[in-house]
Amino acid sequence: MSASSRRFLFLVRHSPLAGARFRETLDMIFTVAAFDxxxxxxxxxxxxxxxxxxxxxxxxxxxxWGPMLKAMDFYDIHEILVDEQSLRLRGLTASDLVIGxxxxxxxxxxxxxxxxxxxxxx
Amino acid sequence: MxxxxxxNHTPRGSESFARCLESMAEGDGLLLIEDAVYAALSxxxxxxxxxxxAAARNRCFVLKSDLESRALSVRRLAEGFExxxxxxxxxxxxxxxxxxxxx
Amino acid sequence: MKLAIQxxxxxxxxxxxxxxxxxxxxALRKDHQVILVFFYYDGVFSRLVPAxxxxxxxxxxxxxxxxxxxxxxxxxxxxxxxxxxxxxxxxLSPAAASDLMRxxxxxxxxxxxxxxxxxxxxxxxxxxxVFAS
Amino acid sequence: xSGIEFTAIRTTEQGFLCDYNAWDExxxxxxxxxxxxxxxxxxxxxxxxxxxxxxxxxxxxxxxMFVKAVQKNLGDDKGNSRYLYRLFPDGPLKQAxxxxxxxxxxxxx
Numbered sequence: 001m002s003a004s005s006r007r008f009l010f011l012v013r014h015s016p017l018a019g020a021r022f023r024e025t026l027d028m029i030f031t032v033a034a035f036d037x038x039x040x041x042x043x044x045x046x047x048x049x050x051x052x053x054x055x056x057x058x059x060x061x062x063x064x065w066g067p068m069l070k071a072m073d074f075y076d077i078h079e080i081l082v083d084e085q086s087l088r089l090r091g092l093t094a095s096d097l098v099i100g101x102x103x104x105x106x107x108x109x110x111x112x113x114x115x116x117x118x119x120x121x122x
Numbered sequence: 123m124x125x126x127x128x129x130n131h132t133p134r135g136s137e138s139f140a141r142c143l144e145s146m147a148e149g150d151g152l153l154l155i156e157d158a159v160y161a162a163l164s165x166x167x168x169x170x171x172x173x174x175x176a177a178a179r180n181r182c183f184v185l186k187s188d189l190e191s192r193a194l195s196v197r198r199l200a201e202g203f204e205x206x207x208x209x210x211x212x213x214x215x216x217x218x219x220x221x222x223x224x225x
Numbered sequence: 226m227k228l229a230i231q232x233x234x235x236x237x238x239x240x241x242x243x244x245x246x247x248x249x250x251x252a253l254r255k256d257h258q259v260i261l262v263f264f265y266y267d268g269v270f271s272r273l274v275p276a277x278x279x280x281x282x283x284x285x286x287x288x289x290x291x292x293x294x295x296x297x298x299x300x301x302x303x304x305x306x307x308x309x310x311x312x313x314x315x316x317l318s319p320a321a322a323s324d325l326m327r328x329x330x331x332x333x334x335x336x337x338x339x340x341x342x343x344x345x346x347x348x349x350x351x352x353x354x355v356f357a358s
Numbered sequence: 359x360s361g362i363e364f365t366a367i368r369t370t371e372q373g374f375l376c377d378y379n380a381w382d383e384x385x386x387x388x389x390x391x392x393x394x395x396x397x398x399x400x401x402x403x404x405x406x407x408x409x410x411x412x413x414x415x416x417x418x419x420x421x422x423m424f425v426k427a428v429q430k431n432l433g434d435d436k437g438n439s440r441y442l443y444r445l446f447p448d449g450p451l452k453q454a455x456x457x458x459x460x461x462x463x464x465x466x467x
Contacts (some may be wrong), residue, residue, distance in 0.1 A: 006348055013141075020311045024266060027307070027420065031340040034426035035348070046135050055193045057205075071415040075426070108148040118353050119222035130240065130357055156240045180346070208251035215352050216226050216257075225233075225357035307420065307464035339465045341422045 007038040009116035012047035016065050022050060025122035026068055033075040041072070042112060043101065044083035047122075048090060052080065053098040067100050083109065124155035126148040129158035130225065133168040138224040143175055151218055153211065154203075155185040158163035159192060161201045176202045185211060227255045229350035231343070234358030235267035236289075241356040242271050246289035248354075253298055261346035262302045264335070269309040269357055272335045292334045303338035374455070374462045378412070381459030390457045393448070397457070401445055407431055410456040420465040424451045 011027050016022045033039050043051055054066040072080060084103040087093065094103060104112075113119060127146055131141040139161065146152065149162045152175065154162055161168040162184050186205040189196065196205055206214065215221055230249060234241025249259055264271050271291070294300050347353050363458040367388055375381060375389065386405060390397050397405070400439070407432070411427060413416065419427055429437020442450035452466040 004348055008347070011222075013137075020308070021266065021425055023417075024308055024311070026417070027340055027423075028265075028343070030417075030423050031420060032344050032347075034423045035344045037344070037348070045141060067414060067416040074415065074430070075423070106144055109145045113125050113145060113150075113220075113222060114147055117123065117220050118347050119125070119220055120355065121223060121225055121357065128354075128357075130244075155244055188244075207249045209255060211248055212252045212255055212257065214356055215228070221352065221354050223355040223357040310464045339420055339422075341420065344422075 005037055006118050008032050008040070008114040008118045008120065009112055010039070010041045011119070011121045012041060012043045012050060013045040013121060014050075015046040016050040021122070022065060025069070026071070028120065028122065029077065030071065030075050033077050035056060038079075038116075039077050040081065040112065040116060041078040042081045042083065042104070042109070044086045044109070046086075046090075048082055048086045048092060051097040051099065051101060052092065053096060066098050072099060081108075081112075124151065125216055125217040126151045126153060126221040128153050128155060128221060128223040129161070129186055130156040130223070132157045133161045133171075138148050139168065142224045143171060143204045145222075146175055146178075148180065150185065151181045153183045153206070153214055153215060155188050155211075156193075159184050159188045159194065161191060161206065162200055163194065164200040166200070169203075173200065183210070183214060226252075226352060227350045228257055228259050228352045229343075229354045230259060230262045231353070232262065232264050232268040232271065233266040233269045233355065237270070239267070239358040241268060241358055242289050243287075245356040246291070246294070247287075248356075249294065253254035259298075259300055261342065262300060263338075263343045263346065264304045265308055265343070267312070268356075269304050269312060269314060272304055272309075272312065279344055283336055292331045295334050300348070301348070302335045302344050304335045305339060305343070306337040307339060309337070371461060371463070372456075375459040378459050378461065381409075385459060387459050389459065393453060393456070395446070395453065395457070398445075401457070403432065404428065404436075404442070404445060404450075404454050405458045408454045409460065412455075412458070412460050418455065418461065418463040419451070420463065421451050424454075 012025060014021055029039060029041060050065060079100040080099060081104045082101045085105060085106050127142050127150060129138060129142055131138060162172060163169060172182055182203050183206050184199060184203050186196065186207050230245055232241050232245045236242045249262065252259060291302055295302060367385055373389065373392055375385070387397060407428060425437055425439055425442065428442065447454035449456060449466060451463055455463055
């Protein structure tokens, strides 16, 4: 086991269909969680599109990322935040989201950065 | 915990620049590398925005070799920016508690 | 100071690897320790970019010479094998090393690894720094 | 099992089932036999777990996540690499996915 524990903040800023990027970002997040580290995931800018609920079973969106996001809960990642302003600028509201996420104000991002020691923009 | 923010793209065509400025807390530092050095040129709107951030007691740094490799002399930097070399870059990483690369 | 480095950019379309390389050299000159250089996302292509032509090497920004860093400083350069495979790059096992790979970087410069090593380095280092695409 | 049934199972060069839907326990036995690996109750538990995980989350874990996932669902006794390597000596994640009819996890060489 590693000596110390760290607080990881993942800032997800890319839209979901940017190639393998989303899958690889989730793999980073899940692996850190599997090491029993503190993990906060913040969706902002185009990253908020990743949380849009799929159209329904058997739709392309459902198969692509909806189920993988649900694995967040499986790995005990409960600090899931969404930048409210990013949502608003994209015509989205909390009811569009596939998983429960807390809305945060842009000023809060500043505070979050200061509270974590491993900052990963994905 | 003061954070060192890294930008590596020009302020145009990406949300990273605005997002970075908005996310800077008092005491944080900003280092412009690669194409982000264009943001610090004297007379540009971006340099003005950056100076406004610097006024809130942040520090703004520019990687000197990335300026020079773009045929820009240090004299073209807007006021309020400090040049660092790679050794200075390493020192900044050590000085701040964490770094964030906005991309 | 112990450093962990992550490189995300494709070496042909991003400066990530070049900047990281200069940063690492400066850190080593200051007697800092680089415990891991992890290539992720398109950064995994770093192992495929062929030796630079003389004209390019003479340019203002020197391209990374990873093999030299490994031989002089024993750096640990880890390519994420899952990310490499998603980009159609064959497994890094010596048996699978293609001719393409051999002309690009000497075998043994990079080793195949995964996110487990990345997290481990993030936990052990004093500073973690990403070179974005 | 007859030879005709064997050839009906389409696999990749590395022995992974081409279509994860074309799986049942008989197919699993056949895939395991080709490794070769004799399946015990303990193997089935892991195989069914990883298949259920994949069908639910459409995600293939890496080894670290796999160990954690087994630990969460089946307990500390089983969620450790020593136990898993005893069952699947040539790489637990790779072999469990293979027998479970899943694609090859990208992190496996």
